[in-house]
Amino acid sequence: MPSLKTILVAGLLTGLSCEAAHAHAVWFAQRARQTALIYGVGADDLDSVKRFNQIEKMAGYDADYQPIAATPRIAGPIVLVDTDQQPTLLSVVFFNGIWSRVDGEFVKGGRDEHPQASLAEKNYKYSVSIQGPLSKPIPALADQVLQIVPVGPIPEQHGANLTYRVLFKGKPVAGAKVINDLVNDPDQAPQTSGADGTVTLPVRNQGLNVIEAVYNGPTDDAKKYDRIENSATLTFTLAHAPE
Amino acid sequence: MTFTVKAAFALALSTLVAAPAIAHGFTKPQHGGIVTTSGETLFELVAKPAGTQLYVIDDDEPVNAVSMTATLSTEIGGGLKTVALKPAAGNRFDGPALKLKPGAKVAVMVIDKASKARLGGTFIVK
Numbered sequence: 026m027p028s029l030k031t032i033l034v035a036g037l038l039t040g041l042s043c044e045a046a047h048a049h050a051v052w053f054a055q056r057a058r059q060t061a062l063i064y065g066v067g068a069d070d071l072d073s074v075k076r077f078n079q080i081e082k083m084a085g086y087d088a089d090y091q092p093i094a095a096t097p098r099i100a101g102p103i104v105l106v107d108t109d110q111q112p113t114l115l116s117v118v119f120f121n122g123i124w125s126r127v128d129g130e131f132v133k134g135g136r137d138e139h140p141q142a143s144l145a146e147k148n149y150k151y152s153v154s155i156q157g158p159l160s161k162p163i164p165a166l167a168d169q170v171l172q173i174v175p176v177g178p179i180p181e182q183h184g185a186n187l188t189y190r191v192l193f194k195g196k197p198v199a200g201a202k203v204i205n206d207l208v209n210d211p212d213q214a215p216q217t218s219g220a221d222g223t224v225t226l227p228v229r230n231q232g233l234n235v236i237e238a239v240y241n242g243p244t245d246d247a248k249k250y251d252r253i254e255n256s257a258t259l260t261f262t263l264a265h266a267p268e
Numbered sequence: 269m270t271f272t273v274k275a276a277f278a279l280a281l282s283t284l285v286a287a288p289a290i291a292h293g294f295t296k297p298q299h300g301g302i303v304t305t306s307g308e309t310l311f312e313l314v315a316k317p318a319g320t321q322l323y324v325i326d327d328d329e330p331v332n333a334v335s336m337t338a339t340l341s342t343e344i345g346g347g348l349k350t351v352a353l354k355p356a357a358g359n360r361f362d363g364p365a366l367k368l369k370p371g372a373k374v375a376v377m378v379i380d381k382a383s384k385a386r387l388g389g390t391f392i393v394k
Binding site for chain 2: 058059060087088089091093098100107108109110111113156157158160267
């Protein structure tokens with residue numbers, strides 16, 4: 026007969042394993058030649074229009090990483106990004122609400138609404154997209170609480186390794202869970218960032234690459250939620266062969 | 269000369285490798301400038317002493333410059349600046365004269381006034 030300790034540990038592990046490390050995220054991608062903000066996971070390109078008001082901030086940056094205006098715009102069933110000049114970077118801050126796990130399912134609302142919840146969390150999603158050639162390393166962007174930056178130049182060919190550094194509040198953070206293809210391989214086993222915040226992964230695609238990091242930060246309102254789950258994506262594109 | 273089936277197969281393979289995967293569209297400058305492509309859009313930048321010209325061809329068709337706005341961003345006078353380009357004849361947009369050194373990056377964007385559709389790209393001067 027298993028001991029109480031065994032049952033508790035097993036139960037805890039089961040609970041942890043049920044928790045998806047990489048759930049929905051936001052990222053920028055091209056749709057009909059325009060830059061769109063995508064909300065989804067894997068091949069699921071979900072309803073970003075319905076979530077339009079959850080976009081807290083969108084920004085663009087020029088080649089010197091000075092801010093330029095970037096505005097989200099609903100265009101039919103998708104959300105496009107308007108800029109008046111070609112950006113080098115785009116970024117977004119997206120609030121995904123407060124969720125509680127009740128009877129194994131996530132429901133909207135915090136612990137104040139669901140006192141029996143086994144977990145309550147606030148969710149923020151961040152994204153940075155590389156839209157033009159980089160002249161210098163990408164800095165920590167003030168509004169990106171969690172951010173992935175490439176370390177060194179981005180290779181021209183897929184398959185080559187690239188080191189990424191995960192920043193939490195602008196500082197390298199250990200323990201972030203990182204995958205290198207949220208769109209085509211969302212269930213892959215994540216790598217964990219080291220003490221210097223880095224993780225090295227092969228670049229998967231000769232096309233769009235969506236890297237995702239997830240890191241749980243401390244709560245700022247313990248009565249409502251136990252933690253803040255932060256998701257950050259970094260997107261960049263490798264050019265295909267000349268036509 | 270020995271020309272085996274194996275050699276012929278190897279030649280066929282090399283031809284396949286050399287052939288573009290999806291060949292279509294203009295990829296070469298039409299006005300003596302430098303080009304950059306984004307998807308099916310070709311941008312050509314021509315730097316002349318009197319001014320800079322940007323030509324845009326979209327899916328093999330010249331755009332109608334007067335129906336669009338255009339900007340160009342690059343290092344000007346020691347700092348990164350963005351200037352508006354004026355629509356000119358056909359698919360041409362005109363801007364100020366630029367001294368572009370090797371390695372200079374020139375980002376351009378054109379915006380369709382009616383649809384708000386944006387087309388952008390970045391030249392790297394060699």
